[in-house]
Amino acid sequence: MEGIYAFSVGLLTACGVFLTLRGRSFSVVVGLTLLSYAVNLFLFASGRLKLNAAAVLGRSEQYSDPLPQALVLTAIVIGFAMTAFVVILAMRARADLGNDHVDGQVPKPKTPILQKGNTSHKTGGGQ
Amino acid sequence: MQHLSIFPILIPLLCGALMLLPPFSKTLQRQRILSVIGTFALLISSAFLLHQVMMKGIHLYALGDWRPPFGIALVADPVSTLLVTLASFLGFAVMLYALNDHDKGGAYFHPLFMFQLMGINGAFLTGDIFNLFVFFEVLLIASYALLIHGGGKPRTQSALHYVILNLVGSSLFLFGLGIIYGTLGTLNMADLAVKVGTLQGENATLAKTGAALLLVVFGLKAAMLPMHFWLPRTYASASAPVAALFAIMTKVGIYSIFRVYVVIFGDHAGELANIATPWLWPLALLTITIGTIGVIASPGLKTLTANLVIVSSGSLLVCAAIHSEAATSAALYYLVHSTIASSALFLLADVIARQRGQAEDRFVRSRPFMQPKMIGFAFAFCALAMIGMPPLSGFIGKIMILQSAHTTAESAWVWPLILVSSLAALVAFSRAATTMFWRHNGNTSSDVNTAKPLEIIAIGLLLITLPLMVVFGGDITDYTQNAANYLHDFNASAYDLLPGATP
Numbered sequence: 001m002e003g004i005y006a007f008s009v010g011l012l013t014a015c016g017v018f019l020t021l022r023g024r025s026f027s028v029v030v031g032l033t034l035l036s037y038a039v040n041l042f043l044f045a046s047g048r049l050k051l052n053a054a055a056v057l058g059r060s061e062q063y064s065d066p067l068p069q070a071l072v073l074t075a076i077v078i079g080f081a082m083t084a085f086v087v088i089l090a091m092r093a094r095a096d097l098g099n100d101h102v103d104g105q106v107p108k109p110k111t112p113i114l115q116k117g118n119t120s121h122k123t124g125g126g127q
Numbered sequence: 128m129q130h131l132s133i134f135p136i137l138i139p140l141l142c143g144a145l146m147l148l149p150p151f152s153k154t155l156q157r158q159r160i161l162s163v164i165g166t167f168a169l170l171i172s173s174a175f176l177l178h179q180v181m182m183k184g185i186h187l188y189a190l191g192d193w194r195p196p197f198g199i200a201l202v203a204d205p206v207s208t209l210l211v212t213l214a215s216f217l218g219f220a221v222m223l224y225a226l227n228d229h230d231k232g233g234a235y236f237h238p239l240f241m242f243q244l245m246g247i248n249g250a251f252l253t254g255d256i257f258n259l260f261v262f263f264e265v266l267l268i269a270s271y272a273l274l275i276h277g278g279g280k281p282r283t284q285s286a287l288h289y290v291i292l293n294l295v296g297s298s299l300f301l302f303g304l305g306i307i308y309g310t311l312g313t314l315n316m317a318d319l320a321v322k323v324g325t326l327q328g329e330n331a332t333l334a335k336t337g338a339a340l341l342l343v344v345f346g347l348k349a350a351m352l353p354m355h356f357w358l359p360r361t362y363a364s365a366s367a368p369v370a371a372l373f374a375i376m377t378k379v380g381i382y383s384i385f386r387v388y389v390v391i392f393g394d395h396a397g398e399l400a401n402i403a404t405p406w407l408w409p410l411a412l413l414t415i416t417i418g419t420i421g422v423i424a425s426p427g428l429k430t431l432t433a434n435l436v437i438v439s440s441g442s443l444l445v446c447a448a449i450h451s452e453a454a455t456s457a458a459l460y461y462l463v464h465s466t467i468a469s470s471a472l473f474l475l476a477d478v479i480a481r482q483r484g485q486a487e488d489r490f491v492r493s494r495p496f497m498q499p500k501m502i503g504f505a506f507a508f509c510a511l512a513m514i515g516m517p518p519l520s521g522f523i524g525k526i527m528i529l530q531s532a533h534t535t536a537e538s539a540w541v542w543p544l545i546l547v548s549s550l551a552a553l554v555a556f557s558r559a560a561t562t563m564f565w566r567h568n569g570n571t572s573s574d575v576n577t578a579k580p581l582e583i584i585a586i587g588l589l590l591i592t593l594p595l596m597v598v599f600g601g602d603i604t605d606y607t608q609n610a611a612n613y614l615h616d617f618n619a620s621a622y623d624l625l626p627g628a629t630p
Contacts (some may be wrong), residue, residue: 025287042302043308068138070218082264089271090399092283102287102288104280104284
C-alpha cells in the first residue's frame, strides 16, 4: 500500500511541477491543482498509513492520528480558494493582456540564422 | 488583560468583517471612518501589548485553553510584539495616506487592507507552525487582491507572476510541514525545538529536507536570491498604499527565518543544529549583490525602492547567517528602520510621480514640482535614511550589523558588501535627485496635483520616527538586545512556553 501511495504522490508532484513550468496560464493552473492534490495526499500520509483504524478513541483496536486529517481539511479549503482565485486571475490576464501566456507576451518563433535576413527583407518590403 | 495578545488579530478581523455588512458595505465614507478607528485601535492595543510584555514578560495565550503542545498558542514575546507594533503603526500611517482617494480603485480596499493586517499580525504572534501557514495564506490572499487594486495591464501581469509563485510556495510549505510533522509528531514551535534534538539517523535526514523546504518558502517571501525576481516588478506596479504596506511583507519571511532557524533548528537541534547557516551565508551575500546591481540599474524611483528592499532583505539575512545575539539585535533594529523608511519612500514616489505628468517616477527630464521644497526635503530625508547616512536611524542600524560580524572571515565578506551597497544607493539617489529636482524643462502644467494634507501627515508620521529611533536609540537597542537574548536563550524561547516541560 505504501509503495502505491508514494508512487501516486510522486507522480502527481512530477506532473504538477512539469505543468507549472509551462508557458501558458491554463497548464500552469492545472499544474498548481495537481500540486495541491499531491500535497493533500502527502499531508494525509504524514500521520502514517493505517488500515482499520478510526480517528476516534475506542472505536477500533488501533487508532489513527486525527491531526493530519484536520490539516488536510484546512489545506483543501485553502487550496480550493486559491485555485478559484488563480483561475479568475488567469481569465482576467487573458482579457487584459490579449494572450494566455504567463509572461504576458507570445514568445517570438525562432527562425534559423540563414533565413533571418530573408524574412526581415520581406517584412521590410511589405511595409 | 489576559486576552490582550489576541487583540491584534481580532480587531482587524472584526473590522474587516463588519465592512462587508450592510451599514458599512454601501458607502466608502463609513468604511473609511471604521478603517481609521480600527487601525488606531490596533495601534493602541499593540502598543499596550508591547508595554505589558516589557513590564511583565512573555505572554502565552492558549486558544480555547488547550495547553501547549496541544492546540494553538499565541506567543506575545519581545520579538513578535515589536513586529506587531511596527505592522500596526505602518497600517495606521498607510491608511491615512490611502484615505486620499487612493482607495477608490476597487470595491473592497478597506476590508482587504484589514485582512492583510490580520494575516501579518497573526503570522508574527502565532506559536504553531501550521498556524503560521494559515496566517501566511490569509495575508497572501489579501495581498493578491490588493495588488491588482486599481487594475491595469502591468498590475495584472505582475499579479499573475506573484500569485503563481506564492501558490507554488504554499505547496512547498505544506510539503515541508508534512515531513516535519511526520518525523517529529508535533507542530508547536516550542515543542518542535525541544524534540528536534532527539532525532537521529534517517529521521534526521528527513527532517533536514523539511527544514530546507521551509527555508525555500521563507526565502521566497523574504526575496532571497534565487527567489527575488518577482519583487521589483510587483512592488513597482502596485498602487502606493499597497506597496507601502507590502514593505513589511518581506519582513514576515525574515521573521519566520529567525524564528524557525534560531529557535527550532538552532544550537540545540542535535544533528540538525544550524542547518540553514551554510545556505544563508552565500545567498544573503548574493542577495545584497544583486540588489545593489538593481539599485544602480533602476530606471524609476519605485523600482529603485523595490531594489533597496532587496538590499535590506539581504542585510537582514546576513544577520540571520551570523547567528549571534548581537546580530539578531542589529537585525531587529534595522528591520524596523528599513520597513518604515522604504514604506515612506514608496508613498513619496507616488506623490512625486503625480506631479511630473507623463514622466511619472522615471529619471528623465520633466516639468518642475509644484511643492519643490517640501518634496525635496522629504526625499533627501528618505534618501539619507535608506543610504544609512549619519543623522538618521539607517546609520545606526548598519553600524550595528557591521559590528556584529566578529570573526575576520565574516567581516571580510560583510563589511565591503554592505558599504558598497550603501555607496551604490548614494550614487543612485544623487543621480535620481539631480534629474528629478534640478534638470526640469521649466514647463508648468495646469492639471495641478499637489500633495494633500493627509498624505503629508502620513509621510511625516513615518519620517518622524526615523530621527526618534536615533534620539531614543539607547532604549530601543536595549529592547532589541533583550529580545535577541530571549530568542537565543533556549530555556526562555522553548521550555518556558511548554507548561510542565523541564529541560
